Amino acid sequence: MEKKDQDPESKSAKNISRRGFIRGAGLSTAGSVLLSSNVLAFDYREHPAKGKEFGPGAMTIKMKVNGITKSISVEPRTTLAAALRDHLGLTGTKVVCDRGACSACTVYLDGKPVNSCIMSALDVGDKEVTTIEGIAKNGELHPVQEAFIEHDASQCGYCTPGMVMSCVHLVENNPNPNLEDVKDATRGNLCRCGTYPHVFKATLEAAKKMI
Amino acid sequence: MDTRKEKFPYGIPGHNLGEIEREIPMEEPPVWPVNDELKVIGKRVKRIDALEKVTGKAIYTSDIKLPGMLYAKMLRSNVPHATISSIDVSKASSLPGVHAIHLIENAPKEGGDGGTNTYPMVKYVGQPLGGVAAESLEIAKEAVSLIKVNYEKKPFVIDMESAMEINAPIVFDAPITQQQDGGDVGETHDGSKGEGNVRGPSTSSFFGGPRGNLEEGFNEADVIVERTYRTQVHTHMPLETHGVVVDWGADVMTVYASTQNTAAVRNEMASVFNLPKSKVRVICEFMGGGFGAKHSAGSFGPMAANLAKKTGRPVWLMLDRKEEHLAEGNRPNSIQYLKIGAKKDGTLTGIQQRSHGTAGVGLGAGVGRIAQILYPCPNFATEQYDVLTNAGPGAAWRAPGNVQGAFGLEQAIDEMAEKLDLDPLRYRDRIDTSEVRKVERQRGAELFGWSRRQPPGSSTGVVKKGLGVGQSTWPRFVTLDSSVEIKIHKGGGVEIRSSVQDIGTGTKTIIAQVVAEELGLQVKDIKVNIGDTFFPVGPGSGGSVVTGSITPPTRNAAFEAKMALLKLVAKKWETDSSELYVEDGQVGHKANADLKMSFKEATKLMRTSQISKIASRSDDYGGFQQPWGLAYGDLGSVQFAEVSVNTETGFVKVDRIVAAHSCGRPLNIGQLESQINGGVIQGVSYALYENRVMDNGTGHMMNANIDQYKVPFSMEIPEIETIIVEEYSGRSSTDAYGIGEPANIATAAAIANAVYNAIGVRLYEIPITPSSILKALRNVS
Structure with missing residues (x-):
């Protein structure tokens, strides 16, 4: 498995990510509230360019999304998810928990899954963003998408984009996953309809077809 | 003659399949044979909107963006009980980017419970007080934080047992x-009876009232089981929150809604704004889950419309995760006292049930009818009380009442079996008269390997294994006000229209299957346009009514359109339309194989550009148990659970569930499996994980998010195997019913019984947590 900590600068104490905090907070509650540190998305720590001050007004930034570079005008408080959904019309990325706990907002940053709801749009910089809309190439579905359709792996469909992103990342990086690998890859993805069994089946089938 | 007689398949294939003669309306289509002989029905047909879902192209309400649209945020109370003396919006209204603020006020003259105050009395944390529309969601949020609400706080009560005490603060003194979408489906809970916060009891259902004489029943009993069971409050947490986008045009108010009932939302909005129903259009093309909580326009619907009215612009108003937990529904908790008596041979002689539950400021915390009807018993009585507390209102959730009720009843039955020295499954064979559950027990036990079950507590080692079973029933409800329009276009193309929505169960797909089967076409040839109240009215997606309500009119409309088309072909071929058939996209002649024409060619014979037929739901063949749409038969299920309990850590893992279900004629096997998986997983969650944690000192919910509101993720998903038992009863032109509620009822009881089998100590309360397991184990050692 890849190392979760992608950024060498993140060792410093000031970089306690919001999700890291939440994870700690989750342990302290009582009753039936159990561990929920099951988010897979990689930690991209915030490290804004030093010496510059932004905001509070909107500013124009460039962002490369699904192979196309676009200019958007966003306030510094804009999350990557909001930039994609509200400014670029890419509404396949869903915001469900709005705090990095459910992976519905998963997109790739230079190929690595991140939670776009807790990432600043300004922190994307020159990294390339891939969203669910960029997974099918030239009108051809990814084998994971094909398999999701074949095995009825979506119900209401609201978690599906995030699920597809997690499962595509798995099969692209592990040519021969087993069930535990699929569970591991989707361990941060919340589905309330209960699509998990069909998601597992679909992803394993897709991986087989890709060999 | 307006009717004719036909013979329908009747019974369970592989078990007791026979025939029954039914008298059916003359205009309805001929009987369908069993699924084996059909081409599209009962098969694994791919979901017709899956492509949009897997590519991110499906547009949900939350995704809608209209020109000039504003974003709105609700203002909500942060105290549990208070009168509001004033609300200061001056800072918020001067924030740049804010376009309108709307505060909820008492209707003039009405006063209500708020007395002479301008604003309604606050009864729970999260109660809607107003809303702000702004250029962006961020600005709207900021504006809401700048509004100052001055409260005159009053005593409050959060915990149900405290609320039942004589001196408890009173939640409502009237x-x-x-509420329309509250709690236990089909039951009315009387909020005027009772004392203090305890209202009720409800003692009867549409299956009748008390039966026989309990005292005599218990006197006849050789064995008595008497227990109290507790279940928690939990919240629906659909991934897409409640919300709307309101576009109030000059002529029509268009409401894009994340709803499981477009028609109900239309009716509510028309009523609130005094508009004719024809001037309100509710649209829901895709929606991100509801599970019972999304039948209403709520307060967010009228709020968005008021803000749209004030600004003259479309308004987007979707709730955030916290609001969803606080104010948009939950399954009420329960404390259930259950007493069961049986003779030595197991015959039940008496069932007594008394329950208390809180739906917060709402009613509807009954525990259903399952104790009343699952097993025949001559002596039965129930008293179900609602307890009012200062917490968010409950809402229907997948088999309202029955899920709580089954948790108690099915454990009590297990305990009775043990006292009688009978295997729990064999005991159910003895007392359960349902034919379909008999088959489910047989097939389920075989697949599950029930014979592996060891005596309770006999599993050795630190991690103990246990097997358990739970049963359920759910009535076959039908919404009579269900209609469908079909259009066959000249030159090809078939379109279906209804206001019924697809909440993720696959309604669009089963409608397409029914039409494809009837017209001899493929599913891909059918365009299903639903979720729009400008189309003929369809049922709400609740109570598992949709399949049984909408597929018969769908087939009937398709049949009528087909007959109209075949008449044109018959005229051309100079024969009678009754001699013609459609199959594989062709119209043919039964007696003359040379006469063939493609369906598309046939449509070119049309004089008009389309054939349009609207059909409505007729009564079931043979009638209903209750004329309002309580059909005969039930949706019986049996679920088996295998668990591992770690006796050192207290962790329970559900390893495997076998779920055996019936839903009349199954329409789409893949989608049924999906829905059963979902019901089971929510049942696992109910049994082991989720719980609304309230702070009794402040009235705030402590885990109103996703990271601390524990539900199963991939790591907690058991292996789930489904068995779908075909059961024919010749009740409609499709003879099909839903599976949404049944899938969720028996799971928690099956798990609790399995946990008992593993550790030899019974747990009477859910969620079963590591802490409760460890406490229980200490009790025995």
Whole structure:
């Protein structure tokens, strides 16, 4: 498995990510509230360019999304998810928990899954963003998408984009996953309809077809 | 003659399949044979909107963006009980980017429970007080934080047992009525009876009232089981929150809604704004889950419309995760006392049930009818009380009442079996008269390997294994006000229209299957346009009514359109339309194989550009148990659970569930499996994980998010195997019913019984947590 900590600068104490905090907070509650540190998305720590001050007004930034570079005008408080959904019309990325706990907002940053709801749009910089809309190439579905359709792996469909992103990342990086690998890859993805069994089946089938 | 007689398949294939003669309306289509002989029905047909879902192209309400649209945020109370003396919006209204603020006020003259105050009395944390529309969601949020609400706080009560005490703060000092989308489906809970916060009891259902004489029943009993069971409050947490986008045009108010009932939302909005129903259009093309909580326009619907009215612009108003937990529904908790008596041979002689539950400021915390009807018993009585507390209102959730009720009843039955020295499954064979559950027990036990079950507590080692079973029933409800329009276009193309929505169960797909089967076409040839109240009215997606309500009119409309088309072909071929058939995209002649024409060619014979037929739901063949749409038969299920309990850590893992279900004629096997998986997983969650944690000192919910509101993720998903038992009863032109509620009822009881089998100590309360397991184990050692 890849190392979760992608950024060498993140060792410093000031970089306690919001999700890291939440994870700690989750342990302290009582009753039936159990561990929920099951988010897979990689930690991209915030490290804004030093010496510059932004905001509070909107500013124009460039962002490369699904192979196309676009200019958007966003306030510094804009999350990557909001930039994609509200400014670029890419509404396949869903915001469900709005705090990095459910992976519905998963997109790739230079190929690595991140939670776009807790990432600043300004922190994307020159990294390339891939969203669910960029997974099918030239009108051809990814084998994971094909398999999701074949095995009825979506119900209401609201978690599906995030699920597809997690499962595509798995099969692209592990040519021969087993069930535990699929569970591991989707361990941060919340589905309330209960699509998990069909998601597992679909992803394993897709991986087989890709060999 | 307006009717004719036909013979329908009747019974369970592989078990007791026979025939029954039914008298059916003359205009309805001929009987369908069993699924084996059909081409599209009962098969694994791919979901017709899956492509949009897997590519991110499906547009949900939350995704809608209209020109000039504003974003709105609700203002909500942060105290549990208070009168509002004033609300200061001056800072918020001067924030750049804010376009309108709307505060909820008491209707003039009405006063209500708020007395002479301008604003309604606050009864729970999260109660809607107003809303702000702004250029962006961020600005709207900021504006809401700048509004100052001055409260005159009052005593409050959060915990149900405290609320039942004589001196408890009173939540409502007046009679209240059940909200439209509240709690236990089909039951009315009387909020005027009772004392203090305890209202009721409800003692009867549409299956009747008390039966026989309990005292005599218990006197006849050789064995008595008497227990109290507790279940928690939990919240629906659909991934897409409640919300709307309102576009109030000059002529029509268009409401894009994340709803499981477009028609109900239309009716509510028309009523609130005094508009004719024809001037309100509710649209829901895709929606991100509801599970019972999304039948209403709520307060967010009228709020968005008021803000749209004030600004003259479309308004987007979707709730955030916290609001969803606080104010948009939950399954009420329960404390259930259950007493069961049986003779030595197991015959039940008496069932007594008494329950208390809180739906917060709402009613509807009954525990259903399962104790009343699952097993025949001559002596039965129930008293179900609603307890009012200062917490968010409950809402229907997948088999309202029955899920709580099954948790108690099915454990009590297990305990009775043990006292009688009978295997729990064999005991159910003895007392259960349902034919379909008999088959489910047989097939389920075989697949599950029930014979592996060891005596309770006999599993050795630190991690103990246990097997358990739970049963359920759910009535076959039908919404009679269900209609469908079909259009066959000249030159090809078939379109279906209804206001019924697809909440993720696959309604669009089963409609397409029914039409494809009837017209001899493929599913891909059918365009299903639903979720729009400008189309003929369809049922709400609740109570597992949709399949049984909408597929018969769908087939009937398709049949009528087909007959109209075949008449044109018959005229051309100079024959009678009754001699013609459609199959594989062709129209043919039964007696003359040379006469063939493609369906598309046939449509070119049309004089008009389309054939349009609207059909409505007729009564079931043979009638209903209750004329309002309580059909005969039930949706019986049996679920088996295998668990591992770690006796050192207290962790329970559900390893495997075998779920055996019936839903009349199954329409789409893949989608049924999906829905059963979902019901089971929510049942696992109910049994082991989720719980609304309230702070009794402040009235705030402590885990109103996703990271601390524990539900199963991939790591907690058991292996789930489904068995779908075909059961024919010749009740409609499709003879099909839903599976949404049944899938969720028996799971928690099956798990609790399995946990008992593993550790030899019974747990009477859910969620079963590591802490409760460890406490229980200490009790025995």
